[in-house]
Amino acid sequence: MWIIHWLEKIIENPEEMKKTKKFFLYFGIALVVIDVVIHIPSLHLVHIYFLWDWVPGFSSLYGFISTYLIIVISKWIGHAFLMKPENFYD
Amino acid sequence: MIDIWIHPGFLFFLAAAVLPFVKVQWKSIYKLAVPVLGFIALLIVPHGNHGVLPLLGQTEMIFGRVDKLSLVFGYVIAIATFIGMVFSLHVKNDKEHMAGLVYAGSALGTVFAGDLLTIFLFWEIMAFSSAMLIFYAPWKRAEEVGMRYLYVHIFGGLLLLAGIFIYVGNTGEIAFNAMPKEGIGPMLILSGFLLNAAVPPLSAWLPDAYPESTITGVVFMSALTTKTAVYVLLRGYAGTEILVPLGVFMALYGVVYAVIENDIRRLLAYHIISQVGYMVAGAGMGSEMAVNGATSHAFAHILYKGLLMMGMSSVILMTGLRKLTDLGGLYKYMPWTFMFYMVGGFAISGFPYFSGFVSKSMVISAASELHRPWVAMLLTLASAGTFLHTGLKLPYYVFFWKDWDQTKIKAVDPPKNMLWGMGLAAFACTFIGVFPEALYQALPFESDYHPYTWGHVIGAYQILLLTAVGFFMLLKKLDPTVTISMDTDWTYRKAIGGFLWFIKKPVVRYETFITEVYKKVLIEPVKKFSKIGWTVDTWVFDGLVNAAGWATLLESKISEMFDMHVIDASITKVPAMIGASARRLRKTQTGSIQNYIMVMVVGVVILAIASFIFY
Numbered sequence: 001m002w003i004i005h006w007l008e009k010i011i012e013n014p015e016e017m018k019k020t021k022k023f024f025l026y027f028g029i030a031l032v033v034i035d036v037v038i039h040i041p042s043l044h045l046v047h048i049y050f051l052w053d054w055v056p057g058f059s060s061l062y063g064f065i066s067t068y069l070i071i072v073i074s075k076w077i078g079h080a081f082l083m084k085p086e087n088f089y090d
Numbered sequence: 091m092i093d094i095w096i097h098p099g100f101l102f103f104l105a106a107a108v109l110p111f112v113k114v115q116w117k118s119i120y121k122l123a124v125p126v127l128g129f130i131a132l133l134i135v136p137h138g139n140h141g142v143l144p145l146l147g148q149t150e151m152i153f154g155r156v157d158k159l160s161l162v163f164g165y166v167i168a169i170a171t172f173i174g175m176v177f178s179l180h181v182k183n184d185k186e187h188m189a190g191l192v193y194a195g196s197a198l199g200t201v202f203a204g205d206l207l208t209i210f211l212f213w214e215i216m217a218f219s220s221a222m223l224i225f226y227a228p229w230k231r232a233e234e235v236g237m238r239y240l241y242v243h244i245f246g247g248l249l250l251l252a253g254i255f256i257y258v259g260n261t262g263e264i265a266f267n268a269m270p271k272e273g274i275g276p277m278l279i280l281s282g283f284l285l286n287a288a289v290p291p292l293s294a295w296l297p298d299a300y301p302e303s304t305i306t307g308v309v310f311m312s313a314l315t316t317k318t319a320v321y322v323l324l325r326g327y328a329g330t331e332i333l334v335p336l337g338v339f340m341a342l343y344g345v346v347y348a349v350i351e352n353d354i355r356r357l358l359a360y361h362i363i364s365q366v367g368y369m370v371a372g373a374g375m376g377s378e379m380a381v382n383g384a385t386s387h388a389f390a391h392i393l394y395k396g397l398l399m400m401g402m403s404s405v406i407l408m409t410g411l412r413k414l415t416d417l418g419g420l421y422k423y424m425p426w427t428f429m430f431y432m433v434g435g436f437a438i439s440g441f442p443y444f445s446g447f448v449s450k451s452m453v454i455s456a457a458s459e460l461h462r463p464w465v466a467m468l469l470t471l472a473s474a475g476t477f478l479h480t481g482l483k484l485p486y487y488v489f490f491w492k493d494w495d496q497t498k499i500k501a502v503d504p505p506k507n508m509l510w511g512m513g514l515a516a517f518a519c520t521f522i523g524v525f526p527e528a529l530y531q532a533l534p535f536e537s538d539y540h541p542y543t544w545g546h547v548i549g550a551y552q553i554l555l556l557t558a559v560g561f562f563m564l565l566k567k568l569d570p571t572v573t574i575s576m577d578t579d580w581t582y583r584k585a586i587g588g589f590l591w592f593i594k595k596p597v598v599r600y601e602t603f604i605t606e607v608y609k610k611v612l613i614e615p616v617k618k619f620s621k622i623g624w625t626v627d628t629w630v631f632d633g634l635v636n637a638a639g640w641a642t643l644l645e646s647k648i649s650e651m652f653d654m655h656v657i658d659a660s661i662t663k664v665p666a667m668i669g670a671s672a673r674r675l676r677k678t679q680t681g682s683i684q685n686y687i688m689v690m691v692v693g694v695v696i697l698a699i700a701s702f703i704f705y
Contacts, residue, residue, distance in 0.1 A: 004425045011490065024555065031552050038544045046545035049458035049466070053545075062467075063553035066474035067560030070345055071567055078350035083573040089583050 032057040095140030095154050097202065098128035098164065099212070102171070102195030106188040118179050121187055125172035128198070132164045139204055149264050152204025159385065159534040163201045163321045166389045167194055169518065170313040170396055177400055177511030178306030189222035190310045197314040201321050205264045206254045206279070209322065213250060213286075217243035220315060223307030224299055232302050238582070239299040246285035246292070253278025269326040280327055287319035287370055288363050289336050290343050294579035296362060297347070301355035301412070305403045308355065309511070312362055312399050313392040320369040320388050324534075329376025337371025338468045340364065345475030347577070352413050352570045354402045354488060358395070361480055364472055365391050365438070371469065372453045375460055378535040383452030386529050390445035390522055394437035397515035398480060401431030404504040404512070405488060411499070414487040414570035419494030423501040428489045430512035435485060437519035439477035442550055445522035446476075448529070448541040451550070455539070474557045482561045483568055 010016045036056040038045040052058050105124040112120045140154030171194040178187065196219060199212030217240065224236035257275030258264050269276045285292040300311050327333065344364025351357040365387070372384025404427045405420065406412045421428045437444035440451065450473060457465035494501060503509060522529050530537050561568070 001425050001429070003429065004422060007421060024558075028552075028555050028559075031548055031555065034544075035548050035552065038548060045543070047543070049461070050463050057552070059549040059552035060556045062470065063474050063556035064560050066471040066553075067478055067557045068564070070471070070475045070478060071349060071560070071564045074346040074349035075567055077346060078573075078575070082347070082575045082577075083350055083571065084576050086572060086574050088574060088576070089587075 028060070032060060035059070095135055095156075096131045097141055097153055097199070098131045098168065099195040099198035099202065101128050101131060102191045102198065106191035106195070109188055109191070110184050117184075121175045121179065122172065124191065125168050125175060125194075128171070129165065129168040132161060132168060135161075145207070145264075150205070151208050152265070153199070153208055154202050155204030156202065157534075158532065159321070159325060160201050162385055162389060162532045162534065163317065164198055165532065166317075166392050167197050167201065167314065170194070170309065170392050173393075173396060173511050173515050173518075174306065174309035174313070176514060177309055177508050179507040180505045181304075181306055183226060186223065186226050186304060186307060189219050189226070190307065192219040193223065193310050193314060197318045200318045204266060206258065206266050207264055209266055210247070210250055210254060213282075214247050216315060216318065217247060220311060223311060224303045226307070227302055227304045229302065235299055235302040238579070239295055241582075242285070242295040246282050248282075249278050249285065250282030253280070253282060266322075266326060268328065271327070271330050280330070283319050283322050283327070284336070284370075285319075286315055287323060287366055288316055289340055289366075289370060290363070291578040293340070293343070293363050294577040297351075297356050297359040297575075297577065298579050300359040300362070300399075301353050305407045308399045308403055309396045312358075312395045316362060316366045317369075317388045317392055320366060320373065320384060323370060323373040324381055324384055328373050328381055330374055333370050333374025334462070334465060335374075337367045337369070337374055338465055338472075340367030340370060341469055341472035342475075343367070345472050345479075347575055348475070348479040349483075349568070350571075350573070350575055352415055352573060354405065354412055354414060354417070354484060355399065356575075357414075357479060357484055358398050358402060361438075361476065362391075362395060364476065365395065367472065368450060368453045368469060371465060372456060375456055375462070375465070377456055377460055379459060379537070379539065380453065380456035382530075382533045382535050382537050382539070383449065383454075383456050385533055387449040387453055389529060389532075390437065390449040390519070393515050393518045393522070394434045394445060397434035397512055397519060398431060398438065400508065400512045400515065401427050401434060402484075402488075404508055407508075408504055409499050409501050413572070414484075415572050417488045418491035419489070420501055421489035423494055423496060424489075424503050426503045426509050427512070428485070430509070430516045431485060431489075432481075433516040433519055435477075435481035437523065439481040439554060440473055440550055441523075441554065442542065442547045443520070443523045445519040445529075447546075447550060448523055448526035451541050451546055452539055470553070474553055477554055477557045478561055482558060486561075487570055 010020050037043075039054070039056040046053065048054060052062075102124060105120075109117075109120065135154075135156050137156050137158075139152050140156060141152065143151040143153065145151050171190070174190060174194075175187070178190070181187070193216060196212040196215035200209055200216065203209040203212060221236050221240045221243070224232055224239055226232075227236075253275050254264075255275075257269075257273070257279060260273070260275055269279065281292070285295075288296040296316070300308055303311050323333065341364050344360045344362070344367065347360040348357050348364065351360055368387050369384040369391075372380040372387065374380075405417065405424065408424065408427075409417070409420070411417055433444070437446045440446040450469075454466050454469050454473075457469065526541055530539065
């Protein structure tokens, strides 16, 4: 299957990996640029419910913060209380 | 009007009963035909109440309340049953398919029930038939987990039943429509529903049980119990404010556990809680858009969660391993499983043009329309978490991460029918994403919601991309650990163990102490006392007894003499006298009949004369 071969090429070749990373970087920049454009009020492309909906690129920021918080807080709660050895209930 | 209602649930029950008698070569077709027929039965049925059964002459049980809300749930249950059947065609144990059919049938029964008693009836069948899908699992723990699952659901059923009794007692009403939002009865019914919807702290049964069910049964498990609970919440408790914070909490709760979980199917099970959180919150908000959103999310969720579970079940079946710490690098060896899983991963994460996007965004938009920023923001955060572990963490650690040693365990894609099951679900997830109107027109309320706006699509891609960036930046932190996660089932697993320990340790020690005290205070003095008693006994009582014995002996000697010479003598003399008189009497016996007749005639004459004289 071509997708699998393509993935294999990316994973096993550091050059390809770099290219892929670069692609996603440009993709991200493009998204923010488009977000700035569609936030032009006269275009009426974005429905404003809350204050932060005015901010272009807010979703990027929020997505990153969310991920960071989820990982750090979950791991902290996990290590502090929830994660137990596998024979915990035996 | 002729009632053409064929209850799809009863159709499934009947099909389950007939299944063992179907010839082997017809079995596969039969298993696939049943859900198709059920689906057709739903397509042709007119709206309204069917299968109404008078109860005690006062009220009635409604087995078929057909409207848009019940139909859309009915459709997806039939579709999920079909996919589940395709996925499990290779399984030889008919009992698993029968349990699956009964389970799906009772879920349909709950969805089409118009009154509380009917709901309770199917609610219980659902609990027992689903437990079978755990009991049939090949691993050792299945029995223990199945029993625990059953106990929890019996408890939930009792909450429901108690609520129904109180509610019916107070109102005299058994119909199940929008319920009052206060009072003990409705609240007990609500808590019974919340248990099945896996709302914390009543949620631990789900991640406890689902990962232990059979390889194929998990498709039914992840589709039915929680989603019928969502249905009854939408039907009876839409607009109940408490459901909003509960739903948001659930969405985050599942995410936290999914980050730290090591068992692949348990991770997905925790994520069911998170996803059902959106639906519970939608039910709580109760606006038309929120109910639509919750319904469509339930619909989409059944398909993509089924797909994800099928993917991970395939991995377990083919490798025999179920922990992230043991897996990795499978993408080359199980390519189709990987691809289909990723479709499910994209769908649940809300990638545009997959089903999650068109349903999840509806719930979040409903929160925005109702000006509830916290709900919208926290549900968005939870959706980042969804992509984080269902779309990134789980596939990364199962399919990539490290090289798979094919010489140790040979991993290949699962049997064809399992791939077809996954393929069908993947198709459905994509189809709904590309043509959301197909789903929207089946929703309970008219909807002019458009998911594909510039704002939504660009926003969704931004969140997803930055979630992925965060994931790869913090990858080291996410590496799985060989641990299990403690949940509220601690109370009934460990606390009961603690109770047993209490019995074993302190109670036993207390008992030893008491025994010691008892010995010192009671037994020793009693022993001493009995020693004194023994002495008294030997010298006083025994003396008396002996004396009495001698007296008795003497007396018996005397009575023996009396016996021999007086009584025995009289006994031997009497027969001797009788014998002598008998010898004399014998001479009167002649043996001739005329003598006897003569005696009788004389006797009769004497009697006649006597009666004549005296009367």
